[in-house]
Amino acid sequence: xxxxxxxxxxxxxxxxxxxxxxxxxxxxxxxxxxxxxxxxxxxxxxxxxxxxxxxxxxxxxxxxxxxxxxxxxxxxxxxxxxxxxxxxxxxxxxxxxxxxxxxxxxxxxxxxxxxxxxxxxxxxxxxxxxxxxxxxxxxxxxxxxxxxxxxxxxxxxxxxxxxxxxxxxxxxxxxxxxxxxxxxxxxxxxxxxxxxxxxxxxxxxxxxxxxxxxxxxxxxxxxxxxxxxxxxxxxxxxxxxxxxxxxxxxxxxxxxxxxxxxxxxxxxxxxxxxxxxxxxxxxxxxxxxxxxxxxxxxxxxxxxxxxxxxxxxxxxxxxxxxxxxxxxxxxxxxxxxxxxxxxxxxx
Amino acid sequence: xxxxxxxxxxxxxxxxxxxxxxxxxxxxxxxxxxxxxxxxxxxxxxxxxxxxxxxxxxxxxxxxxxxxxxxxxxxxxxxxxxxxxxxxxxxxxxxxxxxxxxxxxxxxxxxxxxxxxxxxxxxxxxxxxxxxxxxxxxxxxxxxxxxxxxxxxxxxxxxxxxxxxxxxxxxxxxxxxxxxxxxxxxxxxxxxxxxxxxxxxxxxxxxxxxxxxxxxxxxxxxxxxxxxxxxxxxxxxxxxxxxxxxxxxxxxxxxxxxxxxxxxxxxxxxxxxxxxxxxxxxxxxxxxxxxxxxxxxxxxxxxxxxxxxxxxxxxxxxxxxxxxxxxxxxxxxxxxxxxxxxxxxxx
Ligand SMILES: CC(C)[C@H](C(=O)O)[C@@H](O)C(=O)O
Ligand SMILES: CC(C)[C@H](C(=O)O)[C@@H](O)C(=O)O
Numbered sequence: 172x173x174x175x176x177x178x179x180x181x182x183x184x185x186x187x188x189x190x191x192x193x194x195x196x197x198x199x200x201x202x203x204x205x206x207x208x209x210x211x212x213x214x215x216x217x218x219x220x221x222x223x224x225x226x227x228x229x230x231x232x233x234x235x236x237x238x239x240x241x242x243x244x245x246x247x248x249x250x251x252x253x254x255x256x257x258x259x260x261x262x263x264x265x266x267x268x269x270x271x272x273x274x275x276x277x278x279x280x281x282x283x284x285x286x287x288x289x290x291x292x293x294x295x296x297x298x299x300x301x302x303x304x305x306x307x308x309x310x311x312x313x314x315x316x317x318x319x320x321x322x323x324x325x326x327x328x329x330x331x332x333x334x335x336x337x338x339x340x341x342x343x344x345x346x347x348x349x350x351x352x353x354x355x356x357x358x359x360x361x362x363x364x365x366x367x368x369x370x371x372x373x374x375x376x377x378x379x380x381x382x383x384x385x386x387x388x389x390x391x392x393x394x395x396x397x398x399x400x401x402x403x404x405x406x407x408x409x410x411x412x413x414x415x416x417x418x419x420x421x422x423x424x425x426x427x428x429x430x431x432x433x434x435x436x437x438x439x440x441x442x443x444x445x446x447x448x449x450x451x452x453x454x455x456x457x458x459x460x461x462x463x464x465x466x467x468x469x470x471x472x473x474x475x476x477x478x479x480x481x482x483x484x485x486x487x488x489x490x491x492x493x494x495x496x497x498x499x500x501x502x503x504x505x506x507x508x509x510x511x512x513x514x515x516x517x518x
Numbered sequence: 519x520x521x522x523x524x525x526x527x528x529x530x531x532x533x534x535x536x537x538x539x540x541x542x543x544x545x546x547x548x549x550x551x552x553x554x555x556x557x558x559x560x561x562x563x564x565x566x567x568x569x570x571x572x573x574x575x576x577x578x579x580x581x582x583x584x585x586x587x588x589x590x591x592x593x594x595x596x597x598x599x600x601x602x603x604x605x606x607x608x609x610x611x612x613x614x615x616x617x618x619x620x621x622x623x624x625x626x627x628x629x630x631x632x633x634x635x636x637x638x639x640x641x642x643x644x645x646x647x648x649x650x651x652x653x654x655x656x657x658x659x660x661x662x663x664x665x666x667x668x669x670x671x672x673x674x675x676x677x678x679x680x681x682x683x684x685x686x687x688x689x690x691x692x693x694x695x696x697x698x699x700x701x702x703x704x705x706x707x708x709x710x711x712x713x714x715x716x717x718x719x720x721x722x723x724x725x726x727x728x729x730x731x732x733x734x735x736x737x738x739x740x741x742x743x744x745x746x747x748x749x750x751x752x753x754x755x756x757x758x759x760x761x762x763x764x765x766x767x768x769x770x771x772x773x774x775x776x777x778x779x780x781x782x783x784x785x786x787x788x789x790x791x792x793x794x795x796x797x798x799x800x801x802x803x804x805x806x807x808x809x810x811x812x813x814x815x816x817x818x819x820x821x822x823x824x825x826x827x828x829x830x831x832x833x834x835x836x837x838x839x840x841x842x843x844x845x846x847x848x849x850x851x852x853x854x855x856x857x858x859x860x861x862x863x864x865x
Contacts, residue, residue, distance in 0.1 A: 249707060250716070250733070259707045289745055294636045310657075310675065315710035323678040324714035328657065331670040358758070360596060360606045363662035367671035370600070386597070391794075393766035394774060397744060398636055411705070415762060418737035422744050447738075 172474065175235035176209040177228065177265075180258055181448025182458035182506075183213075183241025189460035189510025190239060190467045193486075196517040197471065197479050208235070212265065213243035213258035213448070223261030229268055232439065237470050238269070240443035241463065246450050258448075267307050270436035273338045274306040275345075275469075276417045276445055277431070280400075283492045284425035287501050290397065295423050298400040301349070302420065303342040304413025306434055308334045309364070311410045330364045330409065335371040341435075342407040343379040352383045352404035356392045356412055368409060389416070396420050417445055426499045428459025431466035433473060440473055442466040456505040459497040461487055464513060486516035519821065522582035523556040524575065524612075527605055528795025529805035529853075530560075530588025536807035536857025537586060537814045540833075543864040544818065544826050555582070559612065560590035560605035560795070570608030576615055579786065584817050585616070587790035588810065593797050605795075614654050617783035620685045621653040622692075622816075623764045623792055624778070627747075630839045631772035634848050637744065642770050645747040648696070649767065650689040651760025653781055655681045656711070658757045677711045677756065682718040688782075689754040690726040699730045699751035703739040703759055715756060736763070743767050764792055773846040775806025778813035780820060787820055789813040803852040806844040808834055811860060833863035 176191060178184040191207055198205045210228035211219045219225065223243075232238045240262075248257045265271075279299040285292035313327030346353045355372050357365035369386060376384040387395060389412045395402065396416060400423050408416065421427035430445045444462030452458050465487060471480035495512045496502030504512075523538060525531040538554055545552045557575035558566045566572065570590075579585045587609075595604045612618075626646040632639035660674030693700045702719050704712035716733065723731040734742060736759045742749065743763060747770045755763065768774035777792045791809030799805050812834060818827035842859045843849030851859075 244707065250720075253713075253717070257707060263708070289638055289641045290636055291638060311708055313672075317710055317714065321714075322680075323676060324710040325660075325674060325676045326709045326711050327672060327674050329670060329672045333669075358761075360591065360604060361610070361658055362673045363664055363671040364673050366600075367664065367668075369597070373597075390761045390765035393740065393762045394768055397766065397769050412762075414705075414737045415740045415759075419740035419744065419766065421741055427741060 172203070172237065173206045173208070173235045174470070175231045175238045176207050177212045177232070177238060177240045178209065178215070179213040179241040179243045179448065180215055180245050181242055181450040181453045183243070183448055185454070185456065185506050186444065186458055186460040186463040187239065187241045189506060189513070190463045192510050192514050193464050193483060193517055194467050196514045197483065200482070200518055201476070201479050212261045214245035214248070216261050217256055217258065221256070223256060223258050224264045229265065232265065232269060237473065238439070238441040239467060239470065240441050242444065242446065242448040244448040244450070263311060265441070266434060267312065269439035269441060270307065271434035271439060271441055272305060272307045272334065273341050273435050274304040274413065275433045275435065276302040276304065278302065278420045278424050280423055281425060281429070281488070281491055284500055287425050289422060295400055298423050300400065300403040300406060300420070301345065302406045302408070302413060302417045303338060303345070304408060304417060305334065305338050305410050309410035328364050330367055332367065332371050335368055336375060339372050339375045339407060342405055343375065343382050346382045346405045347379065350404040351381055352385070354403055354406050355384065355386050356389050356406055356408040356416065357386065358389050359386070360388060364409070372407065392416060393419060397422070421445065426459060427462070428497065428499045429461050429465070431462050431469050433466070433469040435473070440470070442470040456507060457497055458506050459499050460506050460510050461496070464510070482517050483513070486513045489516060519550070519584065520553045520555070520582045521817070522578045522585045523554050524559045524585060524587045525556065525562070526560040526588040526590045526795065527562055527592050528589055528797040528800045530590070530795055532801070532803065532853050533791065533805055533807040533810040534586065534588045536853060536860070537810045539857050539861050540811050540830060540864055541814050543861045544829065547829070547865055548823070548826050559608045561592035561595070563608050564603055564605065568603070570603060570605050571611045576612065579612065579616060584820065585786070585788040586814060586817065587788050589791065589793065589795040591795040591797070610658060612788070613781060614659065616786035616788060617654065618781035618786060618788055619652060619654045619681065620688050620782050621651040621760065622780045622782065623649040623651065625649065625767045625771050627770055628772055628776070628835070628838055631847055634772050636769060642747055645770050647747065647750040647753060647767070648692065649753045649755070649760060649764045650685060650692070651755060651764060652681065652685050652757045656757035675711050677714055679714065679718050682715055683722060686719050686722050686754060689752055690722065690729050693729045693752045694726065697751040698728055699732070701750055701753050702731065702733050703736050703753055703755040703763065704733065705736050706733070707735060711756065719754065739763060740766060744769070768792065773806060774809070775844065775846045776808050776812070778809050778816050780813070780816040782820070787817070789817040803854060804844055805853050806846050807853050807857050808843070811857070829864050830860070833860045836863060
């Protein structure tokens with residue numbers, strides 16, 4: 172496997188080191204050959220080349236079998252609304268260029284972390300869901316404008332039936348292998364795009380008679396996620412709602428530092444933690460590498476390296492149980508020492 | 519005071535009865551005269567007149583001093599994406615026609631309900647925040663379209679500087695009377711409208727040097743609300759983000775059945791619970807009337823009837839402590855008996 176490694180900004184590089192180390196251990200133990208090649212993206216891309224998605228980085232991704240992505244974003248740009256070039260553009264363009272239309276975010280409550288959650292253990296015990304977030308359309312990619320006199324701004328959210336269908340098919344197929352329930356989250360009582368989602372997904376559901384389909388308005392979903400997370404099996408939703416709900420749902424898992432994601436399309440695939448660049452922690456060795464390492468496990472799974480993926484997951488679960496973990500989940504270990512421990516378990 | 523009463527749909531009429539009863543008790547005790555006049559809205563409006571906001575209802579609101587609003591929505595319409603007339607249009611048009619640009623949603627954790635929350639008591643104890651949600655613009659009111667061939671749909675989100683300024687001024691002024699901290703929630707790393715919010719609010723903040731302003735991206739905010747609700751004093755945000763975050767934040771209060779809101783503009787004001795029409799509960803006498811009754815208290819406060827408002831709030835707090843409450847917060851009482859008890863305390 173040729174793997175493009177895009178560490179990005181903030182804690183990206185440190186966590187990425189651990190993931191590569193663990194993948195190298197997998198390669199050694201299971202006798203594979205993984206070739207890694209790195210390239211800058213985000214603020215790092217801007218600094219090196221002036222472009223948050225340098226041409227060479229995009230090319231590398233396109234010729235690789237998969238992309239491992241770290242994190243993106245730098246506060247330097249956040250409070251300058253007038254900046255024309257921003258790190259996030261790198262990630263957004265990359266998702267679009269690679270056609271990564273489905274972002275898959277599994278969320279479950281780890282037994283040994285129940286005590287650590289802000290939620291009462293009995294509410295989240297055995298919660299196990301996956302969020303399918305549409306990733307290359309909606310308000311993220313609609314036309315935007317700022318009026319000449321800077322007195323008015325507009326963002327546009329557009330969805331086509333085809334964009335809805337392709338991710339909905341993936342979602343229904345995934346639900347068939349799970350508990351066979353899809354919850355479409357939308358705001359169909361207000362938005363035209365939501366009504367198109369509801370109509371399209373309702374029609375498609377007929378092809379999957381073994382899967383139950385239900386609907387929740389996004390405001391209610393944001394509440395239900397915390398009130399009763401166990402009601403969810405697979406949540407299907409559009410880009411912006413998926414962004415909000417999956418960060419919120421990270422609480423169920425105990426820490427956003429544990430949550431992995433896979434972004435897939437017809438040709439390419441990219442694996443990234445759902446957390447951001449966490450600039451306040453950069454360089455301190457306190458970032459949790461598990462989200463990135465579990466993203467690497469999703470990569471293995473994507474290529475049907477099931478045993479290999481399981482070895483990584485088992486190692487992670489053991490490390491959590493033994494509290495060989497970072498402070499966000501109550502451990503006292505550094506980013507590197509968690510990575511070292513996981514490497515040694517996998518080897 | 520002339521008060522327009524719009525019970526609306528689902529549990530709307532039953533909770534509204536209790537609010538009117540409590541306001542009548544306030545009038546008797548404090549020697550005021552409150553005149554109530556009712557009119558249909560939402561699905562009830564559609565059934566009576568074919569219009570979710572009948573002309574007579576709008577006129578009544580405009581000639582009244584304030585509007586008490588119940589709830590709106592009927593599942594009959596939700597799963598018919600093609601319906602041209604929907605209950606929600608009544609509420610959305612009413613907000614626009616009355617110019618209710620600021621929706622104010624206070625959220626606090628009741629001490630006696632801490633044990634009832636899905637969140638660990640120590641996380642939410644003493645949480646006390648207010649959400650200022652922009653209510654008459656953004657994607658709720660932008661142009662929408664469905665293409666001729668029904669293969670593509672669009673919603674538009676527009677904000678003007680003026681729309682941002684008027685609610686931001688209210689928010690800063692309110693923060694000055696609170697803990698002097700405003701958190702602007704946006705998605706400025708992606709949306710043009712968010713960047714306009716950030717720029718405008720940053721500029722305005724200079725007029726309020728005693729108030730701290732900070733920023734959170736909406737995905738992070740959805741997580742922080744649950745992780746550490748005590749960090750928030752006043753959250754200022756646009757329409758859709760406010761809808762999602764305030765429903766989510768209801769969890770901190772123990773039940774969405776407790777949360778009141780005031781919607782204000784330059785001329786008119788409307789008071790409504792943040793919960794919806796909860797059709798599954800309609801007619802069963804299990805709906806919590808407190809959100810609506812506390813909305814009535816916000817009405818009193820709005821007209822500087824401070825003692826009167828406090829009498830209602832005190833009654834509610836006592837009822838919660840004594841568990842003279844509905845089942846959503848662990849009591850075994852009906853909607854009406856909670857209303858009766860509150861009436862008797864206020865009298
Ligand atoms: C960095 C940002 C643009 C991105 C998004 O909103 O998609 C991030 O929050 C995510 O969820 O991957
Ligand atoms: C009923 C619906 C249109 C409404 C909204 O989204 O504004 C409701 O959820 C609310 O928060 O008042």
